[in-house]
Amino acid sequence: MSIFVDKNTRLLVQGITGKEGQFHARQCVAYGTNVVAGVTPGKGGEKIDDIPVFNTVGEAVDKTGANCSMIFVPPQYATDAIVEAADNGIEIIVTITEGIPILDMMKVKNYMGNVRSRLVGPNCPGIISPGLCKVGIMPGFIHKPGGPIGVISRSGTLTYEVVNQLTLQGIGQTTCIGIGGDPIIGTNFIDCLDAFERDPDTKGVLMVGEIGGSAEEEAARFISENMKKKVVGFIAGLTAPPGRRMGHAGAIVSGGKGTAQEKIAVMKENGVYICEDLCTLGEFCAGVFKD
Amino acid sequence: MRIHEYQAKELFRRYNINIPYGGIAFDPDEARSIARRIGRFPVVIKAQIHAGGRGKGGGVKLAESTDEAYSLTHGLIGTKIITSQTGPGGKLVRKVLVEEKLETDKELYLGIVADRKTSKILIMASEAGGIDIEDEADAMPEKIIRVYIDPNIGLQPFHCRKIAFDLKLTSSVWEQFVLILQNLYRLFTDYDCSLVEINPLVVTAKQSIMTALDAKIEIDDNALFRHRGIIEYRDIEEEDPLEVEASRFNLNYIKMDGNVGNMVNGAGLAMATMDIIKLAGAKPANFLDVGGGTTIEMVEKGFRLILRDKDVKLVFINIFGGILRCDVLAKGIVQAVGKTDLNIPVVIRMDGTNIEEGRRILYGSGFKPIYVADLKAAAQKISELAGA
Numbered sequence: 001m002s003i004f005v006d007k008n009t010r011l012l013v014q015g016i017t018g019k020e021g022q023f024h025a026r027q028c029v030a031y032g033t034n035v036v037a038g039v040t041p042g043k044g045g046e047k048i049d050d051i052p053v054f055n056t057v058g059e060a061v062d063k064t065g066a067n068c069s070m071i072f073v074p075p076q077y078a079t080d081a082i083v084e085a086a087d088n089g090i091e092i093i094v095t096i097t098e099g100i101p102i103l104d105m106m107k108v109k110n111y112m113g114n115v116r117s118r119l120v121g122p123n124c125p126g127i128i129s130p131g132l133c134k135v136g137i138m139p140g141f142i143h144k145p146g147g148p149i150g151v152i153s154r155s156g157t158l159t160y161e162v163v164n165q166l167t168l169q170g171i172g173q174t175t176c177i178g179i180g181g182d183p184i185i186g187t188n189f190i191d192c193l194d195a196f197e198r199d200p201d202t203k204g205v206l207m208v209g210e211i212g213g214s215a216e217e218e219a220a221r222f223i224s225e226n227m228k229k230k231v232v233g234f235i236a237g238l239t240a241p242p243g244r245r246m247g248h249a250g251a252i253v254s255g256g257k258g259t260a261q262e263k264i265a266v267m268k269e270n271g272v273y274i275c276e277d278l279c280t281l282g283e284f285c286a287g288v289f290k291d
Numbered sequence: 292m293r294i295h296e297y298q299a300k301e302l303f304r305r306y307n308i309n310i311p312y313g314g315i316a317f318d319p320d321e322a323r324s325i326a327r328r329i330g331r332f333p334v335v336i337k338a339q340i341h342a343g344g345r346g347k348g349g350g351v352k353l354a355e356s357t358d359e360a361y362s363l364t365h366g367l368i369g370t371k372i373i374t375s376q377t378g379p380g381g382k383l384v385r386k387v388l389v390e391e392k393l394e395t396d397k398e399l400y401l402g403i404v405a406d407r408k409t410s411k412i413l414i415m416a417s418e419a420g421g422i423d424i425e426d427e428a429d430a431m432p433e434k435i436i437r438v439y440i441d442p443n444i445g446l447q448p449f450h451c452r453k454i455a456f457d458l459k460l461t462s463s464v465w466e467q468f469v470l471i472l473q474n475l476y477r478l479f480t481d482y483d484c485s486l487v488e489i490n491p492l493v494v495t496a497k498q499s500i501m502t503a504l505d506a507k508i509e510i511d512d513n514a515l516f517r518h519r520g521i522i523e524y525r526d527i528e529e530e531d532p533l534e535v536e537a538s539r540f541n542l543n544y545i546k547m548d549g550n551v552g553n554m555v556n557g558a559g560l561a562m563a564t565m566d567i568i569k570l571a572g573a574k575p576a577n578f579l580d581v582g583g584g585t586t587i588e589m590v591e592k593g594f595r596l597i598l599r600d601k602d603v604k605l606v607f608i609n610i611f612g613g614i615l616r617c618d619v620l621a622k623g624i625v626q627a628v629g630k631t632d633l634n635i636p637v638v639i640r641m642d643g644t645n646i647e648e649g650r651r652i653l654y655g656s657g658f659k660p661i662y663v664a665d666l667k668a669a670a671q672k673i674s675e676l677a678g679a
Binding site for chain 2: 075076100101102103104105106107110111125137138139142153156158159160161181183184208210211213214234236237238239240241245247248249250251276277279
């Protein structure tokens with residue numbers, strides 16, 4: 001099937017009356033996602049097309065049964081929106097917002113340990129289960145429904161690139177998740193790998209990492225210890241200079257740690273199929289996943 | 292955002308963390324008068340640049356007289372200091388910190404960072420002050436005391452006790468240390484720091500006063516919106532001029548030392564594009580992420596920025612249209628080309644949203660880029676035109 005989002009997803013859009021929120025809510029509807037509500041404090045009672053807008057998440061959940069949220073509110077209010085969604089029982093909270101202060105996210109991350117919601121992002125393109133549901137800002141048409149490959153990535157457009165290459169090779173996707181380019185994120189590689197390992201329709205996983213932190217190394221160890229399915233890995237940033245933040249807040253080699261070279265070495269050691277040339281990633285996957 | 296040592300020490304003073312007596316000098320005369328005010332010799336002259344390793348790089352000097360404070364400052368300001376962190380080009384010194392030289396009994400290390408792996412605030416301390424913490428952490432991890440703080444609970448007394456015990460502090464400085472730790476933690480959270488570091492934190496001889504001999508602070512760029520006062524601490528002279536200009540247009544540009552300029556939407560794809568250039572046997576001249584919500588104007592600015600770099604012999608534009616539509620990109624490029632004397636080849640790879648419209652605009656413009664269908668073809672072209 002898919003992981004995290006599917007035909008049963010009832011989507012709420014927090015920040016739906018803003019330019020971005022409105023545009024992408026419509027795009028999700030156009031893709032076939034069941035967008036049931038929007039929330040903008042003070043704009044309750046309005047409508048975006050046929051989507052009712054509420055003042056609070058609590059009211060939206062009561063009236064529409066929303067179980068998933070997509071957040072577009074500006075960074076200074078984003079953590080408020082995440083906690084509001086979590087406190088009202090939203091199961092999957094996808095935070096698109098970029099630029100949330102790291103201390104705010106740390107507080108949220110520690111808080112999320114006490115609630116049952118799953119946070120995806122922030123600073124991510126969202127999740128799509130091709131043909132079923134799109135909760136995010138990715139262009140839907142590049143995806144191929146029906147699986148059998150799951151995609152996990154810290155990036156946005158780089159994910160579109162690799163998904164497009166898969167599709168051109170005739171390889172469909174079960175679910176594609178952008179986990180986000182920030183140093184502190186909700187759902188990490190391991191959470192997604194674990195979910196893909198359990199998903200009967202997913203036969204293999206493509207993970208796209210980048211410099212900074214040690215999430216890829218931890219994921220690699222998880223893969224060798226817990227996964228039977230094949231995992232292909234690609235890491236961006238072989239040429240990134242140390243000490244510089246490469247666009248994403250989390251993409252930085254600091255104190256010689258978090259280099260692409262180191263990640264690739266650890267992933268190879270743990271049995272991940274590494275492709276170093278993005279130009280041929282699609283073909284490489286076709287080879288690895290052919291049976 | 293990095294700030295200078297002297298600025299970090301200003302913040303320390305506001306948080307009741309002792310610092311050596313002294314002041315900032317922008318020329319030798321100022322250095323002389325600060326030395327005179329200190330009145331005891333030697334005095335320490337420390338180059339203020341955004342890079343560590345200044346001691347080994349010749350950026351820290353001792354002056355035995357006011358005249359020597361003048362001459363040493365004269366020698367430092369206007370010269371470039373090369374340290375392990377500056378890169379081979381070094382950093383130009385524009386100001387020096389002149390301070391009293393303290394006799395010390397003990398040197399400690401104390402640092403606080405936002406730890407991405409655990410999502411906690413991490414306090415690190417060591418009895419070996421003045422060390423390179425990164426080297427030390429690798430060589431002797433057991434020598435570093437680490438305490439992880441849940442940001443929702445904050446620093447508790449037992450955290451402070453644990454660190455003080457592990458540092459084997461004597462009762463004479465115990466209380467001072469705990470106060471410094473609490474104040475430093477408060478500073479860290481008040482100003483959304485990603486790093487604060489005192490290296491070394493010393494105990495002075497005779498009076499046993501705990502003092503921050505050095506100070507390093509980095510502030511989370513994402514949090515600057517709520518620290519208006521701190522933005523004044525940004526030192527634009529420490530940054531690359533092209534990068535400063537790019538930041539004015541909300542473009543994410545980093546200068547590199549190659550000759551293939553490139554413009555990409557999205558940070559991950561931009562990094563991967565630099566890697567493709569390298570794999571093709573050439574070297575990227577920059578990192579440039581024009582972002583998702585780009586306008587025609589931003590694309591134009593970005594393209595012209597790349598062309599301002601005189602090392603650039605070839606431009607590679609790699610766009611996967613998602614939110615950024617290919618037609619917007621194409622209009623921006625055509626607009627930029629119309630305003631510049633373009634005399635180097637431009638390779639364009641474009642895919643995704645509104646690709647047909649984008650292609651039509653590019654072809655209809657009279658500007659003749661080298662249009663490639665996919666990344667493989669792009670790499671081939673780059674190799675032909677700029678490969679070694």
